[in-house]
Each structure stands twice: as C-alpha cells, then as structure tokens.
Amino acid sequence: MLANRKPVSTPPDAQNQERLHLLIETGLRLTSERSLEVVAQVALNAGLELCKAHYGVFFYNNTETHSLLNCRYKVAGRDGADFAALFHPESIDICSLGFPDGAIFSNDITTEPRSVESLPFVGLPPTHPVVRSYIAIPVRGRDNSVLGAMYYGHPLAAAFDPLAMDLVATVASQAANSIDNIRLSERLSREFATVDAARRLQRQTAERLRQALDAAQLGTWTWDRVSDQLDLDERAARLFHSQPHAFVTHTELRAKTVAPEDQQKTREAFERSVTSGSHYTSEYRVDGADGVQIWVSSCGVPIFAPDSSEVTGMIGTVQDITARRTHDSSLLQSEKLAATGRLAATIAHEINNPLEAVTNLIYLSRTDPEVPLSVRRLLETADSELARVSQIAQQTLGFYRDTTRPVDIDLNLLLHSVVDLFARKMLSNKIVCDLDLEPGLTIRGLQGEIRQVFSNLVVNAIDAVVHTGKGGRINIRGRHRHGTKDGVSILICDEGSGIPPHVRERVFSPFFTTKPTIGTGLGLWVTRGFVEKQGGSIRFRSCTEIRSGTIFRVVLPFASEILPATQLI
Amino acid sequence: MNSILLSSDSLKSLQNAAPLSDSDAASDKRLPRILVVDDEVLIADTIVQILNRSGFIAEAAYGGTEAIEAARRSSPELILSDVLMPKVDGVEAAIAIQQFLPETRIILFSGQAATVEILARARQRGYTFELLAKPLHPSKLIEHLRQA
Numbered sequence: 001m002l003a004n005r006k007p008v009s010t011p012p013d014a015q016n017q018e019r020l021h022l023l024i025e026t027g028l029r030l031t032s033e034r035s036l037e038v039v040a041q042v043a044l045n046a047g048l049e050l051c052k053a054h055y056g057v058f059f060y061n062n063t064e065t066h067s068l069l070n071c072r073y074k075v076a077g078r079d080g081a082d083f084a085a086l087f088h089p090e091s092i093d094i095c096s097l098g099f100p101d102g103a104i105f106s107n108d109i110t111t112e113p114r115s116v117e118s119l120p121f122v123g124l125p126p127t128h129p130v131v132r133s134y135i136a137i138p139v140r141g142r143d144n145s146v147l148g149a150m151y152y153g154h155p156l157a158a159a160f161d162p163l164a165m166d167l168v169a170t171v172a173s174q175a176a177n178s179i180d181n182i183r184l185s186e187r188l189s190r191e192f193a194t195v196d197a198a199r200r201l202q203r204q205t206a207e208r209l210r211q212a213l214d215a216a217q218l219g220t221w222t223w224d225r226v227s228d229q230l231d232l233d234e235r236a237a238r239l240f241h242s243q244p245h246a247f248v249t250h251t252e253l254r255a256k257t258v259a260p261e262d263q264q265k266t267r268e269a270f271e272r273s274v275t276s277g278s279h280y281t282s283e284y285r286v287d288g289a290d291g292v293q294i295w296v297s298s299c300g301v302p303i304f305a306p307d308s309s310e311v312t313g314m315i316g317t318v319q320d321i322t323a324r325r326t327h328d329s330s331l332l333q334s335e336k337l338a339a340t341g342r343l344a345a346t347i348a349h350e351i352n353n354p355l356e357a358v359t360n361l362i363y364l365s366r367t368d369p370e371v372p373l374s375v376r377r378l379l380e381t382a383d384s385e386l387a388r389v390s391q392i393a394q395q396t397l398g399f400y401r402d403t404t405r406p407v408d409i410d411l412n413l414l415l416h417s418v419v420d421l422f423a424r425k426m427l428s429n430k431i432v433c434d435l436d437l438e439p440g441l442t443i444r445g446l447q448g449e450i451r452q453v454f455s456n457l458v459v460n461a462i463d464a465v466v467h468t469g470k471g472g473r474i475n476i477r478g479r480h481r482h483g484t485k486d487g488v489s490i491l492i493c494d495e496g497s498g499i500p501p502h503v504r505e506r507v508f509s510p511f512f513t514t515k516p517t518i519g520t521g522l523g524l525w526v527t528r529g530f531v532e533k534q535g536g537s538i539r540f541r542s543c544t545e546i547r548s549g550t551i552f553r554v555v556l557p558f559a560s561e562i563l564p565a566t567q568l569i
Numbered sequence: 570m571n572s573i574l575l576s577s578d579s580l581k582s583l584q585n586a587a588p589l590s591d592s593d594a595a596s597d598k599r600l601p602r603i604l605v606v607d608d609e610v611l612i613a614d615t616i617v618q619i620l621n622r623s624g625f626i627a628e629a630a631y632g633g634t635e636a637i638e639a640a641r642r643s644s645p646e647l648i649l650s651d652v653l654m655p656k657v658d659g660v661e662a663a664i665a666i667q668q669f670l671p672e673t674r675i676i677l678f679s680g681q682a683a684t685v686e687i688l689a690r691a692r693q694r695g696y697t698f699e700l701l702a703k704p705l706h707p708s709k710l711i712e713h714l715r716q717a
Contacts (some may be wrong), residue, residue, distance in 0.1 A: 106578065311703065352704055353680050355703070356612050356703045356705070357611045357615060360615030360616060360619060360707055361612075361615055363619060363706070363707040363708070366617055390704045553606065
C-alpha cells in the first residue's frame, strides 16, 4: 500500500516542477503568516508532500523560553490521527532531550546503531506506527538557536529520494524565517506595550503632579544661576504679574514685585541658600498691579553641578498664602483684643471708683457756698479736666456706656461745638475748617456717641493735614438725605496725605493705627461701632496722588432703630 | 477722715428727715428717699451728701447685708447700689430687697465691665435693674434720679 503511493509514474522533470511550485508557494505563505501554529502546520504539510513521507511531526516552542510546558507540536500524514493520539506534551520528553543539533537522514533507522541511545523514537510505545525511513531537521533561527524540529517517517526502508532532505531543510529554513519574524514582531509589540505603559505612567504621574499643584495652588519656578533667568509656570507668573516662561531675571522680578519692606529679607534668604546649597524658604508680600497686596510663600531646592557642591540653579514652588496670613493675623488680633479686654476690665474698676470719688469731692467743694469765688473757679476747672479723664477712661477702657436715653440731636449745633473744641489745634497747624450745613439737621440718637463719632473723624482729618506739614482745609458738609431710609449725610473732607492703598481695608480694624505714638488704633473701630449701632453707615474715599486727601461719609437715619442694650437691663 | 468730713450729712436718718430747704428742693414735688449702697465709704458718703444737698433724703449703707437691713427698716423709694461688693453683692441685695419692696426703683451703679453679665443673670431670674456707669458726674446723676 505504501509502495503504491510512491509517484513512480511522474517524470522527474514534472516532479521537480511541482516541488519548486510547492516550495515557492510555501515560502510566500509562510512569509505572510503571523500565527506560529499555522506556520508549523503549513511547513510540516509542505515537507510531507515534498519528501513523500507517511508521517510527520513538528515540535516547536510556543514562546522563546524552552520548556516542557511551552512545547507544542503539529502532526501530518495519513495516519495522523493515530499518530496524534500518541503525543501529549506531558508524555514526551523530546524537549528535555533537546532538538537535534543537525539534520539526520536514515534509510532505515532500525539498523542505525546510534538510534539505540539517542534517537527520539527510541522507546516509543508499541502502538507507534512503524518507522524505518527517517528524516529529522532542526529549525534554526537567524541567531542559530534551535526553534524547533521537523521529523518525517516512512514504514518502508529507503523510501525517501536523495533530494528529500534538502527539500525539507529548505522548508525548515522558510519556517525558521517565519518564526523569527513572528518572534520579532512579538518582541516589538511587547516593547511597544512597555513603552506605552511607561508613557501612560508618565502621563498619570504628570497628571497627578498637576492635580497636586492645583490642589495646593502651587506655582513652579526654575532659576539659572549664570543667566539669573527665572522661568515661571502659569500660576507662578500670575502671582508675580508676569507672563509664563517670559524672559525675566530673578533680580529684576524681585525689584519690581516684592514689597519694599520684604526685599532685603528675600534677597538674603535666597543668597544664603545659593551660597550654602541649602533649601530656600521665604514668606513675603507681593504688590499687586491693582494695589492689593498678597502674601506668598516660596520654597526651592538648589541644583548642583555634576559631582560638585557648586550650585548652578534652583527649582521650587510658590504659593499664595494671603488667606492663611490674614487668618493668622486676625487670630493674633483677636487674642490681642481679648487680652486687652481682660486688662481693661481689671483696670476699669480700679480707675473708675477713685474717679467717681474725686468727681464727687470736687463737686461738693465747688458747690459749697463758703468756698471763695477764686477757689470755686479753680475747682470748676479741675472738674472739667476730671470730666475729660473720665471720658478718656471710659472710651479707652472699652467701657463706654451712653446711659442716656436717645434724644433729639441738633447736628448743626453738635458739629459746630466739635469743631470749636479743636479750634486751637487747627489754628496752630494752619488748618481752616469750613462748615456747610443745611439747616435743621436733627436726628434722634445717643448724644455722647454721636459726638464721639464726629470728634474722632475731625481729629483724624486734622492729623492727616498735620501730616502733610503745610496746612490745608477741612470741609464738613451736612445734607438731608431722602431715599430708602430718610436721614442725614455728613461728609468730612480733608486735604491730608490720604490713606495708602494697602492700609485702606484695615482702617476699621481694632488696634490698627498708622500713628504709633499717639494712636490707640480704636478710633475708627469705635466710630463704626457707634454709627452702625445707630443704624447708619460709614464709608470713605481716599487719594494719595498729587491732590491727596480723604473723604469720610457718615449716613445716619433720623431715628435710631436700636435701643442701646446697656441702657436698661 | 471720710466720716469726719461728711458726718453732717451722711448720718441723717431717712425716717425722721424732712425735706431740706435747699433751693433744689423748692419744688412741690416730693423727691424720693434714697438708699445709697457702696462698699467704698468715700463714694457712698459723698453721694449721700450730694443728694441731700440737692433735696433728696439719702442714707448710706456700706455692704449688701447692711443694705437689706436698711431697706427693711426705712423702705426707701429708690436704691442706688454698687455691684461688686464682698459677701452679698449688689445684684443679690437688689433681688432680696425687690422681693419685699417690689415698688422700689433700684439702680445699679458700677465701674466694672463684667456687670453686664451679672445683670443678665439677674434678668434670667426675672429681675431687671437700671444700670449706670461709674464715674458719673454728680449733676448727671441728679438729673437721672429726678426722672421718674
């Protein structure tokens, strides 16, 4: 049966032609094939066809790593099914034996002496088909490594023609090329995957960094020592009123944006860290283009020259910390306020009682009919001086209580008397005060507090003009006001030096003063308290330019809606 | 020294005192009899003297317990009392007095900032008192006391 299959009838030329065709087709097919399994099967089938074997098997490794687990095989031939049943990767140890180093061709392997020791078919199970003619061809890659092996067998001896081995070797090398290509492309896609993963990780890291910077509102900067150039990212640039990545030197930017009072501090901190190679940290104020000052915190680490302790630059972050600073300072302020409150409470009792006693004693003395007129005059002066002490004690100790009931207050009269009170001070400082008051400016309120409001504002106006050192005018204008809330509007305008922009938002805060030697920092705070208690409002506009000055506007309703809480308890 | 200086006025008793012939007291309206309470003798005595000169009939007490006794004895129409005093303070005394003299007007008079809190406590117990701040000029005090 096997002999019949031998193509004796085909003339050698036609047979060669067929073989050539098959080789070319197989070559083309294998070149374009990307599946290892298909390559093995196609190559095996082609080899079988070319050498006219009865059976064939292609052992190969599924991956580049040689191991039993990775060993796969394909079978071919007409008894292929029987043949296949024999091979389970677990039951053969061909892979551990190793693929043949070189090609083996035998017309009858049963007569080969070496087959006893080393041929793969030794020890085959009894059900294995008979093999006598035998070809084994290793499949070698470009680097000469063995990728697998093709085996063919025939039950008859000398069944293969002499060309058979060369033909199978050609197919094996085609298969090797194809497997090499598959492996290469696998390697490439693995490398691509690695690169992709690395890129993804990089993107994630960058994104996380960006989110962290966003969350912390951190801007970043780098500085080069040689050029002094500072490179700012978008957020950092915004803090310094610059453009991102614009060409700007560190020295120039600091001179332009850092508040004058913090210039030296930041420069020293920076230079210290450049010289010593230590971390840089500094908190300082930055003057905004819009006149609003912000606090920033800047940190950096030095960049060193390779293998040297020489600092070549610095990289760092910058953050807006205005909110924290404001919080800190208001905390400090409220602590200060609380401490002062306790102090005031302690002192109040100690001072107010003797004041009460002395006031009473002077009153008794000066109302005694037996006291001579000259002495009575002196006592009256003492009484009015003491009244001043009492008033100051009550105000500065935060214990001011207007215990009178709300009364009708003639503001025309009140404002004139306030101005009269400071007439001497204004005269000696070349200050002219004009009062332009509509008649009948009368409101109902607490007389003492309203008087305090206007005398505080007039005192501030005088101080502001005195500050310029060249005299000037103060205008006080009073008008009725009709609208949502009927009342009066009083303007107090001075030609003083104006309130600097960075001070403006704090003038109503307690203990804030620009007059450290004479101010308590309570005047405007108390003033606003009284005005608001009365149901009114206080605003101001100020200019520090050439025609400098400040205008305070106090608006008071005709009748206070709020009863003083301390009057009747 | 205080008592010597002021003895002529402060020792007058409310019970048998008649209105003074002082110019301030010339009006027909009878001015209230006043109990002045302060642990600082000088303050209590000077105020009593000032009030007596102004036509009031005033008497001094130098502590909370004394004030309660004096009030029980003489039933004043008005009490002007310091707040911070040792033992029985002004608020406690005022509450005690108000219980047996519900018609008496009680004015507290204090140089202490914490008084406001003390008064809030009194209000929680259902008592409200007027409050005047020390120092207060005598003329203002008289003016205030004359307001019914």
